[in-house]
Amino acid sequence: MQALILAGGSGTRFWPLSRRSKPKQLLALEGERTLLQATVDRLAPLVPAESVWVCTTREIAGDVAEQLPGVPAEQILSEPEGRDTAAAIGWSVHRIRAAVGDQVVVVLPADHRVGRADAFRATLEEAQRVADGGSVVALGVEPRWAEVAYGYLELGDTLDEATGLRRVARFTEKPNAETAKEFYDSGNYRWNGGIFVFRGSVLLDRLERHQPELAAALEELARRPDAIDELYGKLPRISIDFGVMEHLEDLVTLPLDCEWSDLGGWAALAELLPTDAAGNAVRGSVLAIDAADNLLYADHGTVAAIGVTGMVIIRTGDTVLVVPRERAEEVRLVTEELKRRRNDELL
Amino acid sequence: MQALILAGGSGTRFWPLSRRSKPKQLLALEGERTLLQATVDRLAPLVPAESVWVCTTREIAGDVAEQLPGVPAEQILSEPEGRDTAAAIGWSVHRIRAAVGDQVVVVLPADHRVGRADAFRATLEEAQRVADGGSVVALGVEPRWAEVAYGYLELGDTLDEATGLRRVARFTEKPNAETAKEFYDSGNYRWNGGIFVFRGSVLLDRLERHQPELAAALEELARRPDAIDELYGKLPRISIDFGVMEHLEDLVTLPLDCEWSDLGGWAALAELLPTDAAGNAVRGSVLAIDAADNLLYADHGTVAAIGVTGMVIIRTGDTVLVVPRERAEEVRLVTEELKRRRNDELL
Numbered sequence: 001m002q003a004l005i006l007a008g009g010s011g012t013r014f015w016p017l018s019r020r021s022k023p024k025q026l027l028a029l030e031g032e033r034t035l036l037q038a039t040v041d042r043l044a045p046l047v048p049a050e051s052v053w054v055c056t057t058r059e060i061a062g063d064v065a066e067q068l069p070g071v072p073a074e075q076i077l078s079e080p081e082g083r084d085t086a087a088a089i090g091w092s093v094h095r096i097r098a099a100v101g102d103q104v105v106v107v108l109p110a111d112h113r114v115g116r117a118d119a120f121r122a123t124l125e126e127a128q129r130v131a132d133g134g135s136v137v138a139l140g141v142e143p144r145w146a147e148v149a150y151g152y153l154e155l156g157d158t159l160d161e162a163t164g165l166r167r168v169a170r171f172t173e174k175p176n177a178e179t180a181k182e183f184y185d186s187g188n189y190r191w192n193g194g195i196f197v198f199r200g201s202v203l204l205d206r207l208e209r210h211q212p213e214l215a216a217a218l219e220e221l222a223r224r225p226d227a228i229d230e231l232y233g234k235l236p237r238i239s240i241d242f243g244v245m246e247h248l249e250d251l252v253t254l255p256l257d258c259e260w261s262d263l264g265g266w267a268a269l270a271e272l273l274p275t276d277a278a279g280n281a282v283r284g285s286v287l288a289i290d291a292a293d294n295l296l297y298a299d300h301g302t303v304a305a306i307g308v309t310g311m312v313i314i315r316t317g318d319t320v321l322v323v324p325r326e327r328a329e330e331v332r333l334v335t336e337e338l339k340r341r342r343n344d345e346l347l
Numbered sequence: 348m349q350a351l352i353l354a355g356g357s358g359t360r361f362w363p364l365s366r367r368s369k370p371k372q373l374l375a376l377e378g379e380r381t382l383l384q385a386t387v388d389r390l391a392p393l394v395p396a397e398s399v400w401v402c403t404t405r406e407i408a409g410d411v412a413e414q415l416p417g418v419p420a421e422q423i424l425s426e427p428e429g430r431d432t433a434a435a436i437g438w439s440v441h442r443i444r445a446a447v448g449d450q451v452v453v454v455l456p457a458d459h460r461v462g463r464a465d466a467f468r469a470t471l472e473e474a475q476r477v478a479d480g481g482s483v484v485a486l487g488v489e490p491r492w493a494e495v496a497y498g499y500l501e502l503g504d505t506l507d508e509a510t511g512l513r514r515v516a517r518f519t520e521k522p523n524a525e526t527a528k529e530f531y532d533s534g535n536y537r538w539n540g541g542i543f544v545f546r547g548s549v550l551l552d553r554l555e556r557h558q559p560e561l562a563a564a565l566e567e568l569a570r571r572p573d574a575i576d577e578l579y580g581k582l583p584r585i586s587i588d589f590g591v592m593e594h595l596e597d598l599v600t601l602p603l604d605c606e607w608s609d610l611g612g613w614a615a616l617a618e619l620l621p622t623d624a625a626g627n628a629v630r631g632s633v634l635a636i637d638a639a640d641n642l643l644y645a646d647h648g649t650v651a652a653i654g655v656t657g658m659v660i661i662r663t664g665d666t667v668l669v670v671p672r673e674r675a676e677e678v679r680l681v682t683e684e685l686k687r688r689r690n691d692e693l694l
Binding site for chain 2: 287304306320324
């Protein structure tokens with residue numbers, strides 16, 4: 001099995017730690033390893049580093065290669081520009097097939113967190129078996145709350161009681177709050193973990209069926225790889241979810257039970273970091289006095305907090321962010337303001 | 348008139364900006380000039396820099412000299428160790444008298460703030476006239492609230508209606524809250540601004556009368572200046588307030604009306620800095636979104652605050668402090684904890 005890690009993302013949710021030139025996947029938010037490195041680490045020994053491919057952007061390809069010395073340099077694929085996930089996956093699968101033939105591929109994000117790597121690999125191994133038979137498998141996470149930021153997989157027929165393999169009756173992107181609650185209460189949905197397993201030839205076939213224009217453009221790119229700078233920027237932009245997965249009538253899902261988190265922002269990270277006696281999630285040099293339930297994160301230097309509760313305080317080498325925990329996702333307001341001010345050095 | 352600036356202080360109220368090696372008086376908290384520089388600036392032209400003396404510690408004497416190129420190097424007096432203000436003033440007055448004879452001396456702290464320098468100098472000029480006649484003059488600030496951290500001067504007989512010169516009936520150090528309220532309500536008290544004006548010979552006479560042991564030790568030091576390392580550390584420790592001023596029966600006071608502040612900490616500074624439309628006192632590179640009534644102070648780098656109210660956020664090159672405005676004086680808890688941890692680099 002080959003692994004394709006999508007590492008082209010450039011979110012702002014971990015600002016001021018994440019920057020354009022250092023997006024979330026390149027950060028070691030929890031331990032010593034970056035999220036990208038941890039993604040590769042946890043695939044072994046099922047998928048060793050020699051069978052890992054990374055699709056990323058030219059801007060960060062150098063950092064990606066530096067962080068992953070075990071991944072062959074020619075397997076780090078740099079997009080000239082981002083054209084969303086259907087193009088990235090289609091292009092990469094062409095490259096993988098050209099290099100190693102028609103194998104099973106697991107495609108997965110570079111910036112998620114998994115608590116139990118052994119359980120993760122066991123599910124992946126099962127998914128490999130299923131995908132080898134010609135199915136596209138989406139790994140589904142048991143919902144823990146009525147999240148509105150994720151896609152949902154509605155469960156259909158049970159195909160294998162033992163492994164929990166089910167048909168996907170419907171694929172629904174980010175529902176509104178009411179719908180999310182219905183989904184959650186019904187018990188008949190799984191979160192889309194963004195991890196898909198398929199034979200390369202199957203994925204390309206489905207792409208041709210549901211996104212023929214993109215498929216044709218990718219075929220041309222496969223024939224004229226030297227013209228990438230001319231051709232890549234013209235690829236239609238669509239996500240693999242909207243462009244392919246939600247159209248599949250034979251999509252199946254396996255349950256992924258491995259303490260998964262997409263680490264959607266500072267508040268999510270706070271749930272995962274070690275806490276002190278007062279419930280402060282802490283990292284780095286921190287002094288907390290009469291302070292409770294904060295995220296106190298010193299990437300550089302020291303954070304000293306007195307008498308504050310429920311705050312997120314992030315100190316980097318050049319910036320500090322202070323925001324109430326329940327408003328942490330509003331950090332995008334800061335990056336938007338920085339864009340308006342053309343303050344590029346902080347973006 | 349000679350000016351003697353007491354610049355040996357080492358407070359912790361402006362941590363993390365103030366450090367052992369860079370106490371408050373060496374900081375430019377408001378404008379471009381440090382508090383020490385501003386103290387010298389506002390004395391001119393009444394007391395030009397050539398007539399300024401600074402009593403400080405050996406640790407910061409180099410920085411003091413660098414900040415005050417106009418003050419003659421031999422007039423920057425370095426104590427081998429701090430022995431409180433009675434010793435510092437007595438020793439310095441001996442040195443001043445030896446150099447320029449028996450002149451009127453104004454002694455003043457290096458770390459206070461004055462809004463109107465012209466009014467300050469006018470009062471000082473009047474105090475010089477009074478002190479020239481043999482009195483010790485304490486400049487008194489009209490109380491603006493029932494402060495417990497200051498000394499109070501109880502007003503006695505009026506000596507000059509025009510200038511507001513009054514006898515001091517009693518000198519009371521830091522009262523409790525109840526007493527402070529009585530003082531404030533009575534209207535018969537002034538805050539002790541820590542600025543005293545006297546002839547050198549008069550101060551030394553009063554020192555001899557009320558602190559004979561200290562006076563004798565200072566006489567010996569004047570005779571054997573080369574033995575300073577041996578003698579200075581043995582000087583009795585007492586403040587000029589307790590040791591001399593509160594014993595004087597002929598202490599007089601002039602009202603000081605010049606927008607005086609002792610800048611007692613971050614909350615006091617917040618009252619003085621420019622504010623944005625939401626009432627945030629700001630300095631440096633600051634991004635405030637839906638944030639009001641904070642002190643947002645970026646000495647290095649950027650402070651970004653979202654949705655926070657009434658906080659003090661101070662970012663220096665190596666540290667950030669976050670504390671509610673009304674608890675800002677608890678910053679001493681941090682420095683105490685740092686001492687316990689022997690974390691000297693942050694002290």
